[in-house]
């Protein structure tokens with residue numbers, strides 16, 4: 001078997017050969033990825049069910065169709081994305097060709113997490129292929145069945161000279177990171193992201209970090225409580241709360257909380273029946289270790305469990321759980337929950353809710369719920385987060401036109417749709433000069449003259465527009 005070093009060397013040699021550059025090669029690989037998904041949907045769904053008891057409905061929507069959608073958008077638009085972007089010129093460069101050219105970065109490393117184990121490897125891979133890179137893929141070792149199926153199918157459908165899957169956990173990933181890559185795309189926890197950044201620093205490798213954190217849901221003012229509860233319950237308990245963008249906690253007034261609780265209970269019964277453990281639409285916690293962490297968090301919390309609270313270690317089941325009277329200092333507020341536990345924290349005013357959010361790390365997603373657009377806009381303007389979706393949860397990340405990524409501690413960089421292509425491209429600023437307009441060009445040469453400086457400034461600087469803004473580019 002080839003060593004990691006040999007795989008990397010082989011892929012790097014391929015990249016240098018230029019084989020990934022032509023548009024038709026990239027389109028062929030993207031098409032092959034589409035065929036992989038079409039021909040193996042059943043096996044993929046089985047693997048996802050093995051790993052997370054993922055219901056088919058959730059797996060199709062959040063893993064397969066999201067990737068298929070991204071693939072189709074990329075295949076349909078790649079021809080136009082790879083065209084150079086021409087920029088505005090000044091008088092001194094009037095006769096030159098001034099453009100931005102998107103070029104591949106080289107050999108990139110994509111490291112995925114276990115909660116959407118297919119999507120988190122294949123969605124960035126689409127961007128890497130589209131931009132003309134070679135890639136090493138490192139799926140999460142925790143979602144074993146999906147890791148296995150990826151390692152079998154990728155070499156079967158994609159060029160083995162350009163793309164390789166490396167299996168293994170922390171040790172194998174650390175070994176991989178001792179090699180030089182031209183970009184590292186990492187999805188996972190903030191803790192591991194620190195060691196990824198350290199490893200990347202050795203080679204000054206650029207990184208994209210898709211991390212997590214605590215996504216707040218701020219419910220304020222008048223709204224349809226029943227509809228809000230349904231959307232909140234769906235987005236929180238989808239994939240059993242194991243989503244980086246799942247609402248982590250709710251901030252609302254006591255009046256809203258009192259109306260919300262029965263509506264949440266109704267929605268839960270409607271979605272998963274009175275016995276969610278029996279529901280085929282409710283998945284499981286990924287491993288016993290993760291189950292232990294969640295149950296320990298629950299036991300450490302000083303909050304009052306009002307819905308759920310039960311768990312069964314053997315089947316890795318945790319009931320959809322809601323707690324009230326949760327204080328800022330509670331164990332549940334110390335880390336990302338990443339499971340089916342929803343604490344509700346009461347606030348007295350919108351100001352208090354906004355301050356609560358702003359005193360913490362910038363979240364990956366923020367969910368203001370209100371009928372009043374002024375309230376939603378106030379939250380939008382006075383906070384920062386990777387993404388924002390009002391009156392719903394998760395849905396914003398399904399739209400490929402929107403860049404998906406964090407800010408501050410929730411990550412750096414973004415992807416999906418065209419943004420993935422941009423992430424894996426270098427934007428090379430090019431100026432192809434001829435020999436024209438030398439009368440202006442020669443004004444820059446010494447011996448410097450005050451008069452020439454005046455002409456040059458006139459010919460090369462942007463004037464402030466009459467309406468007060470600056471015209472750029």
Ligand code: NAD
Nearest residue numbers: 112113114139140169170173188189192210211212213244
């Ligand atoms: P994980 O344990 O699967 O780890 C992620 C990857 O890092 C795996 O491939 C793993 O092998 C590797 N890894 C683990 N330890 C390592 C180490 N010490 N050195 C190098 N590599 C190592 O997943 P996780 O970290 O538990 O993922 C959950 C986190 O990911 C949550 O915080 C969640 O919010 C976040 N997440 C973010 C997104 C996003 O798109 N922003 C998506 C999914 C998950």
